[in-house]
Amino acid sequence: MKLPYSLILFLLISSSLLQAQRIEKTINSGWEFNLENEEKSSTVNIPHTWNAEDAFNEGAYFRGKGTYNKEVFIPENWKDKAIFLKFEGANQVTKAYVNDQLVGEHTGGYTAFIFQLSEALEFGKANQVRIEVDNAHNQDIPPLEADFNFYGGIYRDLKLIVTGKSHFKLEGPAAGTQLIKTPDVSNDLAKVKFEGNMVTSGKELELQVSIADPLGNQVSEYNRPLDSDNFSIDFEIEQPQLWSPDDPNLYLLSANLIDPDSGEILDTYISNFGCRWFEADPEKGFILNGKPIKLIGANRHQDFENMGNAVPNSIHRKDYQMIKDMGANFIRTAHYPQDPDVYRICDELGLLVWTEVPVINDVTDSEAYHQNSVNMQKEQILQLYNHPSIVFWGIMNEIFIRLVFTRDMSETDQKAKIKTSVELAEKLEAANKDLDTSRLSVMALHENEIYNTSGIANITDVIGWNLYFGWYTPGLENLGKFLDDQHKKFPNRPLLISEYGPGSDSRIQTNDPKPWDFSEAYQLKSHVSYLNQVMERDYMLGMAAWNFADFGSSGRQDSRPYINQKGLVNFNREPKDVYYYYKARLTEDDFVYIAGKNFETRIIDQDQKVQVKVFSNSEIVEIILDDTKKMTSPVKDNIAEFQLELDEGKHSIKAVSGEARHTRNLNIKFRNNLIENIQNQPVLINVGAHSDFVDEETGKIWISDQAFKNNEFGYVGGEVFQQNNSKFQGTASNIKMTTKEPLFQTMREGLQAYKFDVPKGQYRISLLMAEPNRGASRENIYNLESDSGKTSEGTRSFDILINGVLVEKDLNLARDYGILQAVELDYEIYSEGPVEIEFRPQSGKPALSGIKLEKL
Numbered sequence: 001m002k003l004p005y006s007l008i009l010f011l012l013i014s015s016s017l018l019q020a021q022r023i024e025k026t027i028n029s030g031w032e033f034n035l036e037n038e039e040k041s042s043t044v045n046i047p048h049t050w051n052a053e054d055a056f057n058e059g060a061y062f063r064g065k066g067t068y069n070k071e072v073f074i075p076e077n078w079k080d081k082a083i084f085l086k087f088e089g090a091n092q093v094t095k096a097y098v099n100d101q102l103v104g105e106h107t108g109g110y111t112a113f114i115f116q117l118s119e120a121l122e123f124g125k126a127n128q129v130r131i132e133v134d135n136a137h138n139q140d141i142p143p144l145e146a147d148f149n150f151y152g153g154i155y156r157d158l159k160l161i162v163t164g165k166s167h168f169k170l171e172g173p174a175a176g177t178q179l180i181k182t183p184d185v186s187n188d189l190a191k192v193k194f195e196g197n198m199v200t201s202g203k204e205l206e207l208q209v210s211i212a213d214p215l216g217n218q219v220s221e222y223n224r225p226l227d228s229d230n231f232s233i234d235f236e237i238e239q240p241q242l243w244s245p246d247d248p249n250l251y252l253l254s255a256n257l258i259d260p261d262s263g264e265i266l267d268t269y270i271s272n273f274g275c276r277w278f279e280a281d282p283e284k285g286f287i288l289n290g291k292p293i294k295l296i297g298a299n300r301h302q303d304f305e306n307m308g309n310a311v312p313n314s315i316h317r318k319d320y321q322m323i324k325d326m327g328a329n330f331i332r333t334a335h336y337p338q339d340p341d342v343y344r345i346c347d348e349l350g351l352l353v354w355t356e357v358p359v360i361n362d363v364t365d366s367e368a369y370h371q372n373s374v375n376m377q378k379e380q381i382l383q384l385y386n387h388p389s390i391v392f393w394g395i396m397n398e399i400f401i402r403l404v405f406t407r408d409m410s411e412t413d414q415k416a417k418i419k420t421s422v423e424l425a426e427k428l429e430a431a432n433k434d435l436d437t438s439r440l441s442v443m444a445l446h447e448n449e450i451y452n453t454s455g456i457a458n459i460t461d462v463i464g465w466n467l468y469f470g471w472y473t474p475g476l477e478n479l480g481k482f483l484d485d486q487h488k489k490f491p492n493r494p495l496l497i498s499e500y501g502p503g504s505d506s507r508i509q510t511n512d513p514k515p516w517d518f519s520e521a522y523q524l525k526s527h528v529s530y531l532n533q534v535m536e537r538d539y540m541l542g543m544a545a546w547n548f549a550d551f552g553s554s555g556r557q558d559s560r561p562y563i564n565q566k567g568l569v570n571f572n573r574e575p576k577d578v579y580y581y582y583k584a585r586l587t588e589d590d591f592v593y594i595a596g597k598n599f600e601t602r603i604i605d606q607d608q609k610v611q612v613k614v615f616s617n618s619e620i621v622e623i624i625l626d627d628t629k630k631m632t633s634p635v636k637d638n639i640a641e642f643q644l645e646l647d648e649g650k651h652s653i654k655a656v657s658g659e660a661r662h663t664r665n666l667n668i669k670f671r672n673n674l675i676e677n678i679q680n681q682p683v684l685i686n687v688g689a690h691s692d693f694v695d696e697e698t699g700k701i702w703i704s705d706q707a708f709k710n711n712e713f714g715y716v717g718g719e720v721f722q723q724n725n726s727k728f729q730g731t732a733s734n735i736k737m738t739t740k741e742p743l744f745q746t747m748r749e750g751l752q753a754y755k756f757d758v759p760k761g762q763y764r765i766s767l768l769m770a771e772p773n774r775g776a777s778r779e780n781i782y783n784l785e786s787d788s789g790k791t792s793e794g795t796r797s798f799d800i801l802i803n804g805v806l807v808e809k810d811l812n813l814a815r816d817y818g819i820l821q822a823v824e825l826d827y828e829i830y831s832e833g834p835v836e837i838e839f840r841p842q843s844g845k846p847a848l849s850g851i852k853l854e855k856l
């Protein structure tokens with residue numbers, strides 16, 4: 001019996017029995033987990049990674065096999081269903097078994113995949129599910145190497161999907177996505193094409209599709225017998241409500257596969273889509289729905305403090321909400337496709353997206369590597385196709401960086417490397433255009449002409465440059481020159497900045513920022529300069545800061561080891577100053593923020609003014625000092641700067657701009673009074689540094705160093721230590737046995753003495769030292785420096801005398817403690833007057849990282 005469509009519709013609405021039959025549920029909880037070579041198993045929940053801890057310890061993190069086991073009960077009445085296991089992502093090779101029968105295998109850590117289980121299942125019983133995941137290095141699988149961790153495990157949701165025997169196709173590279181194309185969109189009309197695939201048993205079936213507008217009103221419907229397993233249906237939407245960052249309007253398509261005899265819904269497919277059009281113009285920049293829009297935003301990695309990459313969807317949402325709140329309209333999901341929820345969230349929030357495959361740094365010249373890369377791109381495009389937020393498909397990141405930084409590579413090998421990389425880029429570009437002509441293709445390059453000379457930069461529609469002027473290469477102001485030069489040489493090439501930004505550490509504060517000091521102030525200075533230089537250039541499509549958040553990178557030895565600190569927010573998403581700067585620069589509602597959350601205690605010279613920066617989106621900012629004194633300052637580049645004359649003690653500053661208010665308390669201390677107050681508080685000095693170091697555990701501040709002054713304190717002789725060939729202020733190495741790495745990384749070398757003009761009394765003197773031999777385990781190309789720091793192992797040796805008394809004879813830090821090891825030596829003395837700590841070289845130069853003087 002065939003039911004008329006109207007009756008089917010009526011039945012759909014009126015009968016719950018006939019409601020959608022697809023079940024999609026997570027099976028995340030309670031897996032028994034075993035790591036290869038480990039006896040003991042543990043119970044874990046998915047999302048899960050086995051590298052959340054060891055990626056942040058010394059040495060390599062574990063890369064190998066982990067096995068997940070669980071009994072899954074399958075009810076008897078699912079016998080006439082099709083049953084699937086859906087992985088949203090597992091890193092990086094996955095094999096799944098049901099009752100010891102292999103049900104599927106997948107390569108690649110960042111895209112979804114679905115295995116059909118029905119054949120292997122027993123109904124009305126518990127079924128044994130075993131999943132093996134392997135993140136071992138594999139020359140044939142991207143990424144080969146990169147500046148982030150390849151955490152292993154089932155780190156995204158794992159789902160069970162149950163459909164009728166006939167269903168929308170779930171297996172294959174699209175992992176269930178049926179394509180909704182919008183080939184032609186204008187203000188008047190959007191042409192929509194719904195293209196999908198079915199798996200059917202030969203029986204005649206009906207397909208019912210409806211489209212609802214952003215308010216939920218049905219605007220289009222379709223009801224037809226299904227004449228083939230592959231269908232393509234055209235719709236038209238008049239006066240479409242366009243999707244844009246300001247108005248992220250989403251349409252909803254729902255499709256039901258119906259058994260016309262029973263009226264039963266066998267399967268349902270539901271997806272959002274949006275109507276918009278865009279282009280990248282090499283002169284005018286990015287144009288969305290006919291209007292120019294400067295793309296401004298950030299890159300984002302998917303990991304989080306203490307979790308590795310196994311983060312719940314709620315954290316993904318929080319991240320993108322923070323990015324949106326900062327006023328961004330653009331995001332690059334570097335360096336790989338992220339959780340499917342991420343793109344849903346970007347659709348909803350209105351963020352334009354560049355998403356890419358993890359083909360990074362290097363290419364293996366093998367058929368398998370090329371094929372795996374192309375498969376990843378196919379999966380990415382087919383799975384994420386319906387998201388209106390996505391405008392760029394990225395194919396590669398800095399693909400020649402390994403080549404450029406490998407010394408002694410023969411010319412023949414270089415040529416072969418270039419050839420295989422260009423060939424792969426061409427294959428990836430072919431996949432882009434084969435699967436999706438509506439998006440722009442893009443690749444990200446590092447600052448080197450090899451991308452132009454090799455021709456690889458001509459392959460994609462758009463070019464993104466990762467530019468670190470003022471960091472890896474000198475001079476913030478060189479950015480504009482570089483861009484203008486590229487634009488002139490390649491006038492038809494639309495340009496973006498795909499990465500920029502220095503590292504920063506909330507513990508390091510100064511008003512005198514310098515490259516590689518990891519201060520928040522230098523980070524701010526650099527971002528302001530980049531924003532200005534890009535905003536001035538209409539031809540620039542836009543820019544994405546590196547990175548939204550600090551992220552794990554086990555090879556890094558910055559001021560916090562194993563973490564890339566270029567985030568606008570910390571690894572735990574605590575904002576740094578610069579995050580609020582973007583908010584002032586990019587948002588329109590009244591906003592004001594007094595910088596320096598971690599710089600509230602200022603220890604300054606008495607005649608020095610206190611510099612306060614206020615971020616705002618108005619033209620003028622008023623502050624009220626200590627509830628009484630009003631002052632105003634004009635706003636330039638969204639910053640109002642105040643130089644305040646403040647007495648010692650506590651002060652409050654309230655900033656006002658329009659409706660917005662922000663208050664910050666300052667605590668002012670004078671350096672020249674520190675000795676006078678030594679009875680009440682010790683003096684702590686960050687020797688060899690121009691910045692203050694805030695100890696997070698105690699709140700104590702190790703102040704910037706100074707030459708000795710009468711009635712005060714300071715060093716005598718020596719110079720600031722600078723690692724050979726390093727740009728880092730101090731040594732770019734992890735210092736062991738401390739969490740206060742920056743204190744030990746900067747130091748003064750060759751000093752003769754450190755003096756304190758104190759009155760007589762009992763004192764405790766703490767000397768902080770570390771042998772700074774670089775000794776990095778491997779060359780880190782992201783520090784772009786040569787590894788020639790093997791200078792002084794075992795050769796530096798000196799005596800220490802306190803008030804003339806020899807307290808250390810032949811102190812050799814390398815020999816006695818090992819290199820890069822935090823050493824603290826405390827001495828209690830009675831002094832008749834000023835304290836002088838004398839350093840006498842035996843061989844090499846004495847070195848001191850920090851000093852603390854406490855009156856007992």
Ligand code: GCB
Pocket residue numbers: 146147397398446466499546564566782783
């Ligand atoms: C880059 C890379 C990115 C790194 C970044 C850095 O150019 O594309 O993966 O993390 O530089 O911080 O060095």
